[in-house]
Amino acid sequence: MRNKASEGRIKLELPASSINEGFARVFAAAFAARLDPTIEEMADIKTAVSEAVTNAIVHAYPNGAGVIYISARIINGDTVEFVIRDKGEGILNVKQAMEPMYTTGGEDRSGMGFTIMQSFMDKVSVTSHLGKGTRVRLCKRISPRAAGGKK
Amino acid sequence: MRVEYQTCANGGRLSLAGELDHHAAGAAMRRIQSLLGEHQPGHLELDMQRVGFMDSSGIALMLNAQKIQKQIGGTLRVTKLSPQVKKVVYSVGLQKMIDIEE
Numbered sequence: 001m002r003n004k005a006s007e008g009r010i011k012l013e014l015p016a017s018s019i020n021e022g023f024a025r026v027f028a029a030a031f032a033a034r035l036d037p038t039i040e041e042m043a044d045i046k047t048a049v050s051e052a053v054t055n056a057i058v059h060a061y062p063n064g065a066g067v068i069y070i071s072a073r074i075i076n077g078d079t080v081e082f083v084i085r086d087k088g089e090g091i092l093n094v095k096q097a098m099e100p101m102y103t104t105g106g107e108d109r110s111g112m113g114f115t116i117m118q119s120f121m122d123k124v125s126v127t128s129h130l131g132k133g134t135r136v137r138l139c140k141r142i143s144p145r146a147a148g149g150k151k
Numbered sequence: 152m153r154v155e156y157q158t159c160a161n162g163g164r165l166s167l168a169g170e171l172d173h174h175a176a177g178a179a180m181r182r183i184q185s186l187l188g189e190h191q192p193g194h195l196e197l198d199m200q201r202v203g204f205m206d207s208s209g210i211a212l213m214l215n216a217q218k219i220q221k222q223i224g225g226t227l228r229v230t231k232l233s234p235q236v237k238k239v240v241y242s243v244g245l246q247k248m249i250d251i252e253e
């Protein structure tokens with residue numbers, strides 16, 4: 001059942017360390033559970049948030065120390081919004097960075113993170129300022145299920 | 152993440168277990184590299200059955216495993232993908248570059 005309790009914004013601050021990637025996914029899943037998503041919708045959200053958080057760890061703070069700011073809220077009663085922010089390096093050309101296979105990482109990166117975010121979420125918007133940081137906003141509408149039934 | 156290697160009739164099987172994210176991928180890849188160097192399997196099955204979650208870090212891992220196999224003249228097939236892993240793989244078109252089960 002959906003109710004007004006889904007209003008308000010929850011904020012989380014994470015040290016930019018890879019050990020926290022799993023925690024960020026669990027946070028995203030626990031928050032999205034408010035809208036009773038399917039298993040697939042839940043997996044999509046975890047995957048997209050994992051990509052954004054990993055980017056902050058890998059690209060925003062290449063020297064390790066830094067903080068990642070995540071906020072979550074429900075919009076219009078049916079859409080989850082996650083905002084993942086960092087105060088790291090920033091991106092010079094966001095349009096180019098979002099192209100499939102574009103990466104400034106090494107062999108262990110595929111340049112597919114933004115592509116995955118875009119295919120798993122309804123809306124992905126990125127703003128960034130060089131030397132100041134990056135903000136990634138991810139939205140996904142969770143279609144309501146009929147009482148007790150499937151979507 | 153656990154990485155296990157088993158010798159099979161025509162090569163070997165690498166089984167991964169756990170969540171394949173950036174945190175896990177570095178150590179997993181180093182272990183895969185050393186196992187493949189040691190055993191040099193002609194054909195390698197990368198068994199994903201016990202991988203409950205994977206993100207783009209897993210894509211790079213699969214591509215790197217394939218690269219190593221090609222260098223030593225072997226082949227690679229990725230098998231037993233969960234729905235989440237399959238969706239990530241197909242969303243980036245990896246099935247066009249790597250032999251994926253189904």
Ligand SMILES: Nc1ncnc2c1ncn2[C@@H]1O[C@H](COP(=O)(O)OP(=O)(O)OP(=O)(O)O)[C@@H](O)[C@H]1O
Nearest residue numbers: 055059060097103104109110111112113114134207
């Ligand atoms: N938070 C960020 N801060 C600075 N640069 C970023 C950030 N997020 C992304 N980028 C830049 O955008 C590029 C593309 O990001 P994307 O997630 O698509 O690929 P990747 O991280 O390089 O590889 P993959 O996600 O497949 O492991 C990165 O290589 C990096 O240059």
Ligand SMILES: [Mg+2]
Nearest residue numbers: 051055113114
């Ligand atoms: Mg990325």
